[in-house]
Amino acid sequence: MDTVPSAISPSDSIAAPGDRIGRISSHQSGPGTYIKGGHIYASILGNIQILQPEKEGDLPMLRVSNPYKADADHAGAQNVVLAVGHVVTTRVLRITSKQAYVEILALGSVVLRQTCQGIIKKEDVSDHDIDRIEIPRCFRPGDIVRARVVSLGDSRQYYLKTAESELGVVYARSQTQLEEGGAEGGGRVMVPVSWEAMMDPLTKATEPRKVAKPSAKTD
Amino acid sequence: MYNCYTPRVATKTQVSTLQTNSEIQAQRKKDDTGPSPARSESFRMDGRAYNQLRPVFIDLNTVSHASGSAYLEMEHTKVLVAVYGPKARQDVEFSDEGKLICDFRYSPFALRARRPTGKEKGGREGGREGGGGGGGGPQRDEERAASRTVSQALEASVQLAKLPKSVVEVFVLVLQTDGGEVGAAISCASLALAEAGIELFGLVASCEVVAFTPSEGKREWRVRVDPTAAEEGGEEGGREGGKEGGVVGLALMPVSGEVTQVWQKGRLDTRGSERALEMAADGARMVHALMRKRLLTYMEQEGGGEGGWGGLGEMTRDDRAMRAQDEKHPESVDGDVK
Numbered sequence: 405m406d407t408v409p410s411a412i413s414p415s416d417s418i419a420a421p422g423d424r425i426g427r428i429s430s431h432q433s434g435p436g437t438y439i440k441g442g443h444i445y446a447s448i449l450g451n452i453q454i455l456q457p458e459k460e461g462d463l464p465m466l467r468v469s470n471p472y473k474a475d476a477d478h479a480g481a482q483n484v485v486l487a488v489g490h491v492v493t494t495r496v497l498r499i500t501s502k503q504a505y506v507e508i509l510a511l512g513s514v515v516l517r518q519t520c521q522g523i524i525k526k527e528d529v530s531d532h533d534i535d536r537i538e539i540p541r542c543f544r545p546g547d548i549v550r551a552r553v554v555s556l557g558d559s560r561q562y563y564l565k566t567a568e569s570e571l572g573v574v575y576a577r578s579q580t581q582l583e584e585g586g587a588e589g590g591g592r593v594m595v596p597v598s599w600e601a602m603m604d605p606l607t608k609a610t611e612p613r614k615v616a617k618p619s620a621k622t623d
Numbered sequence: 624m625y626n627c628y629t630p631r632v633a634t635k636t637q638v639s640t641l642q643t644n645s646e647i648q649a650q651r652k653k654d655d656t657g658p659s660p661a662r663s664e665s666f667r668m669d670g671r672a673y674n675q676l677r678p679v680f681i682d683l684n685t686v687s688h689a690s691g692s693a694y695l696e697m698e699h700t701k702v703l704v705a706v707y708g709p710k711a712r713q714d715v716e717f718s719d720e721g722k723l724i725c726d727f728r729y730s731p732f733a734l735r736a737r738r739p740t741g742k743e744k745g746g747r748e749g750g751r752e753g754g755g756g757g758g759g760g761p762q763r764d765e766e767r768a769a770s771r772t773v774s775q776a777l778e779a780s781v782q783l784a785k786l787p788k789s790v791v792e793v794f795v796l797v798l799q800t801d802g803g804e805v806g807a808a809i810s811c812a813s814l815a816l817a818e819a820g821i822e823l824f825g826l827v828a829s830c831e832v833v834a835f836t837p838s839e840g841k842r843e844w845r846v847r848v849d850p851t852a853a854e855e856g857g858e859e860g861g862r863e864g865g866k867e868g869g870v871v872g873l874a875l876m877p878v879s880g881e882v883t884q885v886w887q888k889g890r891l892d893t894r895g896s897e898r899a900l901e902m903a904a905d906g907a908r909m910v911h912a913l914m915r916k917r918l919l920t921y922m923e924q925e926g927g928g929e930g931g932w933g934g935l936g937e938m939t940r941d942d943r944a945m946r947a948q949d950e951k952h953p954e955s956v957d958g959d960v961k
Contacts, residue, residue: 420918421780421817422825422878438782438824445878447782447822449918470922473820485709485721485786520711556787558717 417453419446419468426466432457436468448473484511486520486562488553491571494522494564496547502526504543506551508562521561524551528565529614541600541612542566548575550616569599572616578604579611667847667854669698676830676849676906677803681811681917683818689794691819695811697849699801702808704815709789721786725774727766727795727808734800769795769805776809776829776874776884782822791821802852805886806831809874810910817918825878826914830906831855834891834899835868844895848906855888871896873903877911 419425425437426444433439434455436448446452450470457464486492486508494506508520527534529542543549550571551564566572578591594602596615603610666672677697686692689705696702709721762770773795781791793815795808806829813827833850836843847854855870869889875882882904891899 418919418922420826420915420922421823422876423915424878436822438822440824440879445824447824448820449817449922450820451922470820485789487787518710556717556719 417451418449419452420449421446425452425468430463432463432465434465434467436470437466484514484516486511486553486556488555490553492522492551492553492564493574494549494551496543496545496549497521498545499539499543501539504529504539504549505561506549506564508564522551522553522564523557523561524549524564524566528554528563528567531567537614542614543573544576544611544613546577547573547613550574566614566616569617570619572599572614573602574616576602576611576613578602578607578609580604580607580609669851673845673847674902676909677851679910679913681814681914683814683918683921689815689819691815691817691821693811693814693818695807695814697801697803697807699799699851700803700807701798701800702804702811703796703798704808704811705794705796706791706812706815706819706821707794708791708819709786709821710792712788712790717788719784719787721781721783721789721791723774723778723781723783723791723793725770725777725793725795725812726762727770727773727797728762729766729797729800732799733797733804769808772805772872772884772886773808773812776827777812777816779881779883780813780823780825780827780876781816782824785822791816800852802850802855803831803872805829806872806874809884810914814914814918818921825876826911826918827874827876827883828907828911828914829872829874829884830903830910831870831872832899832903832906833868833870834895836895842892842894844891844898846895846898846902848902867891869895869899871899871903873900873907875904875907875911877908 423446424443425446433444437444438447444466446468450468453467455465490511492508493510494508497505497507504524506522508522526537529537551566553562554565555563557563576594578594580591592604594604597603599615601610602613680696682694685694686705691706694703793812797804809829832846832848833854834844834846867890869887869891872886874884
């Protein structure tokens, strides 16, 4: 098997794609690397980092990362590939009685350069009271919803779920039109009051939504 | 103009040897009769030895709006590649692997020497064949064929399994060609993919070699690495009135030793083919070394430039430098780092 030329230059901590950087007997393969024939190779151009293991007895992890190219860890508009389990930020486009059609805007802090489509089915909205869920009482067009990718779906859309307490509507405007003619969304920004309702702070009118549990840390 | 230096390569055990410019000069001085007598190949029109590559110039992130881009120049052959993606794929039902699409175009002013219009060599005139030739109109046959050649050459190097439902688009624009543009396109596209941060198994480098036999009966094949357009085609110049010959191109991914693409134009028998392919493989390895070095230098000196942010908010050079400093840990890595 042909090997890469012997000098890593100019600095030992930079790798080009295909550079051999370690052995699986002494390191784990982290993001930006791949394994072949017992060795760890770099997948991208970037800095080689060694991360100490979290658990006792685990091997340190070798990782290649490029701070200038956004990935799931660095902010910036980029083309990131979504995977099952990712928590994404979406905007509701339209709803039917069976599902909500959303547009996926961002993955964590990475804004997608090109938005994708997603679907949240009635069964995936909440983990309790499934039979009594009605989509119009959970989501409305214009709401911003945090959801998790369930499956890569088909060519048109990803399948998402909000059946966790931290998932659901994070931002919504109320139905009531503002006096001044208002922005596109119409009403006022609502505040959450329970897992199933949000309230207009001025009129005190509540509207049903599947609300995400607010968390202290920003995502 | 070049910014990549042909590195020294251990030549003793290899059938075909590729030398640095300085070695050739030294040899010429020592030995007035010219090149190595064992080969008795005369020097080429541009003064290179039979096994000498043209000087290479590589620029990265040339098209700052693209996900990744590269520009590669081998003297008068100039190729620009922009990569977009990975992005969502609209055309098919679910696919668990990504797809690589290549669009190869000649610019309207990229004319090659051996166009049947009979214009002279160099490709500097403003004439075009067919209205809207490169870039605008539908692809010509050779552009389609080259697109396939390039995409097949690169496919093996991209970790497509990590890109479900996605497509990566590679746009090649040949600004000017003096032979070897398909090989240059492959190497350049591999650099662009690396610059884009798309996960690869390794880099793919390519090299072309012309092989010809000076007289029909003898079957003594002569090879020249990295031929110019004049050397590629025709009975005049490089071929020395040879009756038969062809150009062989080879794309190699040295990390795994895989040959990812081979193409040939013209006629060669097995011996000629063999010699040409071996030399092309050596040449590809040298190009790979240059590409790799250039990427490492780029990463160290310039980092990502402005291209990685998609215009959504620029970091200043100081911010980027600070972040790069934070990221880089100077721990020594296991002895396998070579």
